[in-house]
Amino acid sequence: MSIFDTFLNWKVFVETLPLLLMGLWVTVGLGMAAIALGAAGGLLLALLRLYAPQPLRWIAVAYINVFRAIPLLVLLIVIYYALPFVGLRLTSYTSATLALSLVSAAYSAEILRAGIEGLPRGQSEAARALGLSPLRQMTDVILPQAVKLVIPPLTSNAINVMKDTSLASVVAMPDLLKQATQAQALAANPTPLIGAALIYLLLLLPFVNLVGFAESRLGRRTR
Amino acid sequence: MAAILEIRDVHKSFGRFKALDGVDLNVEEGEVVVVVGRSGSGKSTLIRCINQLEAHDSGLILVDGLDASRPRDLRRIRIETGMVFQSFNLFPHMSVLRNVALAPVRVRGLSWAEANGRARKLLERVGLAEQIDKYPGQLSGGQQQRVGIARALAMEPKVLLFDEPTSALDPEMVGEVLEVIQQLARTGVTMVVVTHEMGFARRVAHRVAFIDAGRIVEIGPPNAIFDAPRDQRLQTFLKAILSN
Numbered sequence: 001m002s003i004f005d006t007f008l009n010w011k012v013f014v015e016t017l018p019l020l021l022m023g024l025w026v027t028v029g030l031g032m033a034a035i036a037l038g039a040a041g042g043l044l045l046a047l048l049r050l051y052a053p054q055p056l057r058w059i060a061v062a063y064i065n066v067f068r069a070i071p072l073l074v075l076l077i078v079i080y081y082a083l084p085f086v087g088l089r090l091t092s093y094t095s096a097t098l099a100l101s102l103v104s105a106a107y108s109a110e111i112l113r114a115g116i117e118g119l120p121r122g123q124s125e126a127a128r129a130l131g132l133s134p135l136r137q138m139t140d141v142i143l144p145q146a147v148k149l150v151i152p153p154l155t156s157n158a159i160n161v162m163k164d165t166s167l168a169s170v171v172a173m174p175d176l177l178k179q180a181t182q183a184q185a186l187a188a189n190p191t192p193l194i195g196a197a198l199i200y201l202l203l204l205l206p207f208v209n210l211v212g213f214a215e216s217r218l219g220r221r222t223r
Numbered sequence: 224m225a226a227i228l229e230i231r232d233v234h235k236s237f238g239r240f241k242a243l244d245g246v247d248l249n250v251e252e253g254e255v256v257v258v259v260g261r262s263g264s265g266k267s268t269l270i271r272c273i274n275q276l277e278a279h280d281s282g283l284i285l286v287d288g289l290d291a292s293r294p295r296d297l298r299r300i301r302i303e304t305g306m307v308f309q310s311f312n313l314f315p316h317m318s319v320l321r322n323v324a325l326a327p328v329r330v331r332g333l334s335w336a337e338a339n340g341r342a343r344k345l346l347e348r349v350g351l352a353e354q355i356d357k358y359p360g361q362l363s364g365g366q367q368q369r370v371g372i373a374r375a376l377a378m379e380p381k382v383l384l385f386d387e388p389t390s391a392l393d394p395e396m397v398g399e400v401l402e403v404i405q406q407l408a409r410t411g412v413t414m415v416v417v418t419h420e421m422g423f424a425r426r427v428a429h430r431v432a433f434i435d436a437g438r439i440v441e442i443g444p445p446n447a448i449f450d451a452p453r454d455q456r457l458q459t460f461l462k463a464i465l466s467n
C-alpha cells in the first residue's frame with residue numbers, strides 16, 4: 001500500500017466527508033457559543049475587577065486567576081464526570097460549552113481590562129466631566145475604544161477557544177475530532193484524521209493571519 | 224449677588240504632598256476668575272476638585288448650592304459644569320458633531336435632531352462649520368480645542384472650567400482659542416480659567432487669583448494683581464513671567 005492509499009485515500013475521504021462536516025458544524029457551534037458567552041462573562045468580570053466595591057472585586061480577581069490556572073481538560077472532565085456525583089448531570093454539549101466559556105471569560109476579562117486601562121485618562125475624565133452616567137461612560141466612550149484596541153488579542157483568544165473545542169471529544173461530544181476518530185475506526189484508515197486536521201487549518205488559518213497582520217500594523221503605528 | 228461657586232478651606236494631599244492647603248474662593252454668577260501660579264502650585268488640582276475629578280480631603284465645595292462631596296449632588300454639578308482640558312480629551316472615535324451632541328442627548332435627554340442642531344450652531348460659533356463631519360484626529364490642535372469648548376457649551380453649563388486650554392497648542396494657534404474664550408466671557412457665563420497667558424488674564428478676568436503652594440495668596444482685579452502686587456511671591460512670579 002502506498003502512502004497515499006494510507007493517509008490520503010480519496011475514496012475514504014469522500015465517504016467520510018459528510019461525517020466530518022457534521023462534526024465541523026458541532027465544532028463551530030460550540031466554539032461560537034463559548035466565544036460569545038466568554039466575551040459576555042469576560043466583560044462583566046473586567047468591569048467588576050476595575051470598578052466594583054471590594055468583596056466583588058476580590059471575587060472577580062479570584063475567579064480570573066483560578067480559571068486561568070486550571071487546565072481546560074481537567075475542568076471539562078470534572079464538569080462531565082465529577083458533577084454527576086453531586087446530582088448535577090450535564091450533557092456533553094452543555095459541559096463543553098460551560099468549560100470553554102468559563103475559561104474564555106477569564107482570559108477575555110484580562111484582555112478587556114488591559115484595553116480599558118490602556119486608554120488615556122483624559123477619556124474617562126471628559127466623560128465624567130460631561131455628566132454621563134457610569135453606564136453611558138462605558139458604552140459611549142470607554143468600551144468602543146477599548147475593544148478596538150484589543151481586537152488582536154481577543155481574536156487570538158477566540159482562535160484558542162476554537163482549537164480547544166477538540167478537547168470536547170473526550171466527553172463524547174460529536175465534534176470534528178470525534179467524528180474523525182470514529183470515521184477512522186470505521187474505515188480502518190487514518191485519512192479522516194488528516195481530513196479533520198486540514199479542516200481545522202482551513203477554519204483557523206485565516207484568523208491567525210488576520211491577527212498577525214493586525215499586530216504588525218499596530219506595532220508599526222505605535223513605533 | 225450670590226456666589227455660584229463657593230470653595231471654603233479646601234485641602235487635598237497626594238500622599239504626603241499637600242497640593243491644596245486651605246483654599247477659599249467665591250465666584251459670583253457671571254464672573255470670570257483667572258487662576259495663575261507656578262507649575263505645581265495646585266491650579267489644576269483646585270479646578271479638578273470643583274467637579275471632583277480629584278476628590279478633596281476636607282473643606283466645602285458648593286456649586287450653585289450643590290455639595291460636591293455628596294454623590295447625589297455631584298452628578299448634577301457635573302451636568303451644570305463644563306470643563307475644557309489642556310489635552311482636549313475629545314472622543315477620537317466620534318465625529319466632531321457627535322462629540323458635541325453626545326452629552327445633550329445622553330444627559331439632557333434631547334433628541335439627536337435637536338442636539339445636532341445645537342451642536343451645529345455652536346461649532347459655527349467657534350468657526351468650525353466646515354469640520355463637523357471630520358474626526359478629531361483630522362483637526363489641528365487649535366481646532367480640536369475649539370471643539371472641546373463647543374462640547375462643554377452644548378450642555379449649557381452654569382460654570383465653565385478651563386485648565387490651561389492653550390498650553391498644548393502651537394503658538395500660532397493660541398490666539399484663535401483665546402479669542403473664542405474671550406467672546407464667551409462677554410456673554411456673561413461664569414468661568415474659572417487656569418492659564419499662563421497673562422495678557423489674556425488682564426483683558427478678560429474680573430479677578431485674578433494667584434495660587435502658591437496650594438493657597439490663594441493674593442486675589443483681586445487684574446490691574447491690582449499685575450500693576451501693584453503686594454505679596455512677595457506674586458512679585459517674583461510676575462518678574463519671572465515677564466522676563467521670558
Ligand SMILES: Nc1ncnc2c1ncn2[C@@H]1O[C@H](COP(=O)(O)OP(=O)(O)OP(=O)(O)O)[C@@H](O)[C@H]1O
Pocket residue numbers: 237240242260261262263264265266267268269
Ligand atoms: N495624581 C497625582 N498624584 C500625585 N501627585 C500629584 C497628582 N496630581 C498632582 N500632583 C502634584 O500636586 C502638585 C500640584 O499639581 P497641579 O497639577 O495642581 O499643579 P499645577 O499648578 O496645575 O501645575 P502646572 O502648571 O504644571 O499644570 C504637583 O506637585 C503635582 O506633582
Ligand SMILES: [Mg+2]
Pocket residue numbers: 266267268386387
Ligand atoms: Mg496644571
